[in-house]
Amino acid sequence: MAEDPNSWADATRLIRGGLNRSNHGETAEALYLTQSFAYGSAEAADRRFSGEEPGFVYSRYANPTTQMFEERLALLEGAEHCRGLASGMAAVHVALTGLLKAGDHLVAGKALFGSCNWIISQYLPRFGVETTFVDATDLKAWEAAMRPNTRAVLIETPANPLLEVTDIAEVAKIAHAAGAKVVVDNVFGTPIFQKPLQLGADIVVYSATKHIDGQGRVLGGAILGGKDFIEEHYRDIIRHTGPAISPFNAWILLKGLETLDLRVRRQTETAGVLADLIGDHRKVSRVLYPGRADHPQAAIIAKQMTGHSNLLAFDLGSREAAWRFLDALEIVDISNNLGDAKSMATHPSTTTHRAMPEEKRLEIGLTEGFVRMSVGLEDVRDLSRDIARALDAA
Numbered sequence: 001m002a003e004d005p006n007s008w009a010d011a012t013r014l015i016r017g018g019l020n021r022s023n024h025g026e027t028a029e030a031l032y033l034t035q036s037f038a039y040g041s042a043e044a045a046d047r048r049f050s051g052e053e054p055g056f057v058y059s060r061y062a063n064p065t066t067q068m069f070e071e072r073l074a075l076l077e078g079a080e081h082c083r084g085l086a087s088g089m090a091a092v093h094v095a096l097t098g099l100l101k102a103g104d105h106l107v108a109g110k111a112l113f114g115s116c117n118w119i120i121s122q123y124l125p126r127f128g129v130e131t132t133f134v135d136a137t138d139l140k141a142w143e144a145a146m147r148p149n150t151r152a153v154l155i156e157t158p159a160n161p162l163l164e165v166t167d168i169a170e171v172a173k174i175a176h177a178a179g180a181k182v183v184v185d186n187v188f189g190t191p192i193f194q195k196p197l198q199l200g201a202d203i204v205v206y207s208a209t210k211h212i213d214g215q216g217r218v219l220g221g222a223i224l225g226g227k228d229f230i231e232e233h234y235r236d237i238i239r240h241t242g243p244a245i246s247p248f249n250a251w252i253l254l255k256g257l258e259t260l261d262l263r264v265r266r267q268t269e270t271a272g273v274l275a276d277l278i279g280d281h282r283k284v285s286r287v288l289y290p291g292r293a294d295h296p297q298a299a300i301i302a303k304q305m306t307g308h309s310n311l312l313a314f315d316l317g318s319r320e321a322a323w324r325f326l327d328a329l330e331i332v333d334i335s336n337n338l339g340d341a342k343s344m345a346t347h348p349s350t351t352t353h354r355a356m357p358e359e360k361r362l363e364i365g366l367t368e369g370f371v372r373m374s375v376g377l378e379d380v381r382d383l384s385r386d387i388a389r390a391l392d393a394a
């Protein structure tokens with residue numbers, strides 16, 4: 001092939017990247033539902049296991065369909081290497097445990113996806129890893145949190161649920177000066193609008209369950225970074241602890257990637273319209289949307305993102321009003337998922353963030369009136385009508 005895939009735009013990478021046709025020349029990617037692989041001779045098996053001969057040995061290590069998914073996502077991200085994993089949480093878990101050991105220290109933002117918060121505050125301490133949580137918008141707080149044994153920082157930006165934004169390049173400088181690696185959970189940023197590796201991150205993690213599937217079907221995750229870095233820190237953990245993604249799920253996600261650019265751009269365009277409609281409504285005291293000039297970190301967004309988001313959050317003043325809004329929706333689903341073709345709205349303080357103690361919720365600004373919405377692919381006029389009616393009812 002004369003064309004260099006790295007010269008392609010994202011939309012082309014997402015359709016052509018990683019395509020590895022069998023001798024049948026199938027147009028769609030093949031689904032290899034197989035656990036293991038057979039060898040022509042005992043000697044061939046020996047060569048395969050020693051790594052002398054390239055090829056597959058067991059689907060917990062690698063699988064041809066999974067590999068197509070990994071190569072396509074790596075090409076989109078501009079990463080040397082990608083490993084597909086069973087879920088976003090498998091990816092976060094592997095990303096952190098591959099970097100940390102007993103006696104090490106981690107720094108993370110206070111506003112995090114609920115299960116990420118559990119791993120850090122409940123699980124890692126069992127293995128002797130301590131964490132300092134910081135206001136992720138405050139560079140001085142990141143700097144002050146660094147210790148001689150700080151080995152990693154975890155950044156989620158925009159963060160769940162209030163779309164708070166962290167300056168990846170600046171935090172990466174602080175972390176690297178302290179000898180720590182930078183892990184970015186890029187689910188809310190999406191690989192379409194934000195490329196953390198180019199901003200100084202060492203590892204990017206995804207829940208592919210969200211925008212990459214985008215049609216509510218399967219769980220999946222991925223970690224991306226430099227080839228040697230991933231081999232050194234993660235290869236053996238993935239092989240021997242078993243967070244492998246199912247080839248079936250990888251196949252669904254491969255097809256999801258084909259339309260990712262199209263979907264995320266359309267959803268974001270619609271979200272921009274809805275954010276203004278919501279922001280102008282008399283019952284809304286505050287809307288947080290990365291595409292609005294009044295977003296508290298608008299300058300950082302302009303610097304590090306090439307687009308905005310299909311997610312937005314807004315404050316209706318009380319839990320009762322938020323619930324009245326949700327119950328009055330006729331098209332938008334009440335659901336905690338995000339990135340889906342179907343628009344969804346949730347009340348974070350009683351769903352995704354209910355495990356967070358109230359004082360911690362208030363520390364990140366998550367009051368009971370907040371609703372978080374993931375804008376889907378329905379027509380903007382229908383969504384506007386549904387939301388305006390529900391706001392009136394709130």
Ligand SMILES: *Cc1c(COP(=O)(O)O)cnc(C)c1O
Nearest residue numbers: 087088089113185187207209220
């Ligand atoms: C959903 C999500 C995860 C976890 O992903 P799963 O695929 O549900 O395991 C992690 N981080 C963020 C920001 C998420 O939105």
